[in-house]
Amino acid sequence: MVLGVLLVLIGSGVAYAQETPLVDARQQNQNARIREGVASGEVTRAEAKKLRAEQRNIRRTEHRAEADGTVTDRERARLQRKQNRASRDISRQKHDRQDRPRAN
Template sequence: MKMLIFVLGVALMPMFAVAATPVVDARQQNQDARIDQGVASGEVTKREEARLDAQQERIENKEERFESDGVVTKRERARLHRSEDRASRNIARQKHDRQDRD
């Protein structure tokens, strides 16, 4: 009986150790929508869109790397938030610059 409980505990452990980052995921979706809206309205050029999308992809890769060990530490979460903050500023900057649109 003890062995069964131990085996079940070990088997279920990874389910509880999943490193969820729902705030980062929500911000990613929001920022992707802001980029798409900027392209649709003509505020963001195709070149700017490519740069902003690449930045979003780097953040997603960083998030996956942090989650790969099953735990996202406070420090890793803070790094993700700083990256998201930087990306948000870049999106706002690109949407409001006076660059000619394609």
């Protein structure tokens, strides 16, 4: 019986996690862009902190949208707008000519 319950929980978790695969893939891409910007010095620590907070906000929005088991078109559009804004913010921070000082 316990095994049955575990299988149901695992199965529902897989369905839950795959409700927004495009959002998840884009989140990974944006997180990689932030890491690359920090590594190259194009993004300062303060900028990275703000960009990561923006990514956390998108993740929270995604979890709330998935909470009832269905992500509506309106919720998808909201997530896309937030991701578009975050993408622009990452680009702006990477190209704002404000570099992190490098260690010698």
